[in-house]
Amino acid sequence: MAKTAIVVGGSIGGLAVAVGLHEAGWRVRVLERSPEQVATGTGLSMWPQAREALDQLGVPLDWAALATPRQQGGLRRPDGSVVARMAMDESITMVARPTLLDALAARLPAGIVEQQAVTDPLSLAAECDVLIGADGIHSTVREVVFPGATRRRYNGYIAYRGRSAAPPPAVCGMTWGKNAMFGIMPMDGGTTYWFASIGLPADHVSPDGNLGELRRRFGDWHDPIPSLLADAREDEVLRHECLYLAPSLRTFVRGNVALVGDAAHAMTPDMGQGANQTILDAHCLARCLTTSPSVRLALTRYDRIRRRPAQRIARTSTVVGRMTTSRFWPELRLRVMGLLIRLPLPG
Numbered sequence: 001m002a003k004t005a006i007v008v009g010g011s012i013g014g015l016a017v018a019v020g021l022h023e024a025g026w027r028v029r030v031l032e033r034s035p036e037q038v039a040t041g042t043g044l045s046m047w048p049q050a051r052e053a054l055d056q057l058g059v060p061l062d063w064a065a066l067a068t069p070r071q072q073g074g075l076r077r078p079d080g081s082v083v084a085r086m087a088m089d090e091s092i093t094m095v096a097r098p099t100l101l102d103a104l105a106a107r108l109p110a111g112i113v114e115q116q117a118v119t120d121p122l123s124l125a126a127e128c129d130v131l132i133g134a135d136g137i138h139s140t141v142r143e144v145v146f147p148g149a150t151r152r153r154y155n156g157y158i159a160y161r162g163r164s165a166a167p168p169p170a171v172c173g174m175t176w177g178k179n180a181m182f183g184i185m186p187m188d189g190g191t192t193y194w195f196a197s198i199g200l201p202a203d204h205v206s207p208d209g210n211l212g213e214l215r216r217r218f219g220d221w222h223d224p225i226p227s228l229l230a231d232a233r234e235d236e237v238l239r240h241e242c243l244y245l246a247p248s249l250r251t252f253v254r255g256n257v258a259l260v261g262d263a264a265h266a267m268t269p270d271m272g273q274g275a276n277q278t279i280l281d282a283h284c285l286a287r288c289l290t291t292s293p294s295v296r297l298a299l300t301r302y303d304r305i306r307r308r309p310a311q312r313i314a315r316t317s318t319v320v321g322r323m324t325t326s327r328f329w330p331e332l333r334l335r336v337m338g339l340l341i342r343l344p345l346p347g
Contacts, residue, residue, distance in 0.1 A: 002027045003026050004026065005027070005029070006124050006127065007132045007134055008118045008141050009030075009139075010030045010113050011101065012097075012104065013262075013278040013282045014135075016057060016282035017282035017285050019058070019286075021286050022107075023057070023107075024286070024289075029112065029128075032116070033118070043161075044094065044095045044097055045272040045275075045276075046092065046094070046276065050280060051063060056283065057107070060107070061095070061103050063093055066099075068186035068188065072173075074171060074174075079221075080221075095188070125255065129256065132257075146249065146254060151246070152266070153246050154202045154242070155243065155268050155318055158197070158204065159240045159269055161193075161237070163191060164194065164228050167191070168192045180199065180217055180325060181196065196214060198325065199325040202241045211237055214229050244268055251303050252306065253302065256296075262274065264281065266314070267314035268318055270318075273317065277310045284306050285302045285306075
């Protein structure tokens with residue numbers, strides 16, 4: 001008789017682990033509370049390990065078609081002067097979140113994903129061989145099954161993200177200023193993905209909207225930042241308070257329950273690793289469950305393989321985010337980062 005899995009959360013991690021288990025013959029249900037999949041979303045930087053994991057899951061993404069032309073990247077000051085210049089890593093491919101979600105969903109037959117808000121994960125765990133919490137930083141599964149083990153914390157800044165139809169500039173990368181950062185990356189189709197972080201109270205709401213806040217803060221920064229914001233639409237700008245989990249969980253598994261992605265190790269976006277680590281979690285968990293003699297051994301193995309690497313990256317991302325949006329010593333921060341990336345090129 002086929003083993004059964006219930007996955008709570010139908011975003012990247014939930015769909016990816018469902019694909020792996022379904023392909024191995026498991027009976028899988030994915031419970032997602034949102035009635036519709038996201039139609040807009042952030043750009044995701046896919047690193048080689050995550051790309052390989054998606055390939056092994058059979059996810060139909062044409063990496064060659066998604067690749068962008070080789071461009072210069074770097075770290076700059078708000079006036080445009082260069083701290084460090086570098087060639088952007090060709091092994092990293094930018095993918096729009098909806099594109100990745102559609103590719104994952106295409107690997108699952110109709111009916112596996114159900115619209116259902118989960119309030120009692122313990123009852124669900126009793127109905128299946130394994131319950132997988134892939135329901136994000138506000139995870140109900142984590143809160144109920146791992147009560148009091150960790151909590152959400154605000155890292156001191158708000159992230160804003162958007163996409164422009166304008167072609168990417170010749171030089172992309174990040175610009176650091178006092179208490180703020182702005183980044184530009186090339187996207188598929190010759191478009192531009194931009195992201196910004198501003199040190200603000202978590203409950204800050206700009207009276208003239210997100211774009212008003214961004215245009216005031218970055219309006220006098222170097223080109224093409226003002227023009228990207230001038231062309232942006234308020235309803236297409238995403239705003240997220242940057243949260244992380246602390247203390248780190250001592251385990252990602254309990255009984256027949258496992259956590260993946262943000263439910264297990266939510267991280268700030270500063271390393272561009274959130275989606276990558278979620279995919280690696282999902283791929284590893286599916287592989288462990290389908291190759292181990294028991295669910296208990298599979299979950300133990302999954303926790304041993306994934307917990308420490310994912311948590312190490314999450315902690316690093318938290319530190320980088322604080323440094324990026326610090327109010328203090330802006331020039332020193334820039335010089336330190338320039339040395340860290342070992343690219344002391346002329347400005």
